[in-house]
Amino acid sequence: MLTTTKEMLLKAQDGHYAVGAFNVENLEFVMAVIAAAEERHSPVIMQTTPGTVKYASLDYFAAMARVAAQSASVPVAIHLDHGDGFDRCMQAMHAGYTSVMIDGSHEKFEDNIDLTASVTKVALPLDIPVEAELGKVGGKEDDGPAVEGESPYTDPDQAQQFVETTLCSSLAVGVGTAHGVYKGTPHIEQQVLKDIRSRVDVPLVLHGTSGVPDDQVAEAIKNGICKVNYATELRQAYTRGFMGFMSKYPDTFDPKKAAKPAMEEIKQLVMSHMDNLGSSYKA
Ligand SMILES: [Zn+2]
Numbered sequence: 001m002l003t004t005t006k007e008m009l010l011k012a013q014d015g016h017y018a019v020g021a022f023n024v025e026n027l028e029f030v031m032a033v034i035a036a037a038e039e040r041h042s043p044v045i046m047q048t049t050p051g052t053v054k055y056a057s058l059d060y061f062a063a064m065a066r067v068a069a070q071s072a073s074v075p076v077a078i079h080l081d082h083g084d085g086f087d088r089c090m091q092a093m094h095a096g097y098t099s100v101m102i103d104g105s106h107e108k109f110e111d112n113i114d115l116t117a118s119v120t121k122v123a124l125p126l127d128i129p130v131e132a133e134l135g136k137v138g139g140k141e142d143d144g145p146a147v148e149g150e151s152p153y154t155d156p157d158q159a160q161q162f163v164e165t166t167l168c169s170s171l172a173v174g175v176g177t178a179h180g181v182y183k184g185t186p187h188i189e190q191q192v193l194k195d196i197r198s199r200v201d202v203p204l205v206l207h208g209t210s211g212v213p214d215d216q217v218a219e220a221i222k223n224g225i226c227k228v229n230y231a232t233e234l235r236q237a238y239t240r241g242f243m244g245f246m247s248k249y250p251d252t253f254d255p256k257k258a259a260k261p262a263m264e265e266i267k268q269l270v271m272s273h274m275d276n277l278g279s280s281y282k283a
Pocket of ligand 1: 229
């Protein structure tokens with residue numbers, strides 16, 4: 001059975017580890033992420049952005065996650081990543097998603113509160129947890145424009161007011177990470193994270209973690225991060241495995257053959273992140 005992210009993240013918060021949330025793009029991603037979770041006996045969140053559900057529908061991903069969860073021995077959740085409006089969140093819940101994010105971080109503070117509260121009002125009574133975002137995660141998210149030139153950090157006082165008003169279940173924070181591929185070495189502002197943690201008690205979420213050194217992520221978990229998102233690295237792993245096979249055996253025309261090493265690349269990557277996040281053997 002699919003589970004929600006609520007209990008998963010509260011358990012992680014109690015146990016001082018984080019659950020990995022891995023963006024899946026197709027059937028092979030789903031199978032590889034589940035295989036990793038099974039091998040590591042780790043709870044796992046699979047998530048899709050609106051860009052991905054434009055490629056294949058919410059129904060497709062909900063169905064794949066449901067089938068995967070039915071035969072899995074570990075808790076599995078399917079989460080809407082960067083929900084781009086009230087309607088999208090409702091559609092995801094209707095399709096069977098067990099967790100949604102409403103991303104009002106591009107709006108003014110008050111508008112973000114109103115938008116987030118409109119979703120929590122419907123979702124929470126149905127036991128669907130809601131992730132919200134305050135502050136800016138840099139870089140290019142999904143297929144939207146790059147965010148540049150504004151202070152990226154979440155204000156701790158605003159975070160407290162935001163959580164108290166919206167009743168969001170978890171909060172994505174701006175602490176220096178960015179979506180996409182980093183040009184230099186990324187730097188998480190651990191003090192900002194500690195300040196936010198001292199004001200709010202909901203699980204905190206780290207976005208844009210692909211390319212962030214493991215020791216910085218581990219430190220961020222000590223400082224209150226309970227959910228860590230990886231998207232870009234999985235795309236790179238899949239493409240590396242697929243293309244590696246095709247350049248070695250260019251006459252191959254059965255896509256299943258090249259998909260196998262592609263899935264293996266994702267599986268190894270996901271297992272290594274689960275070890276670093278501390279979620280291995282926590283299922
Ligand atoms: Zn994100």
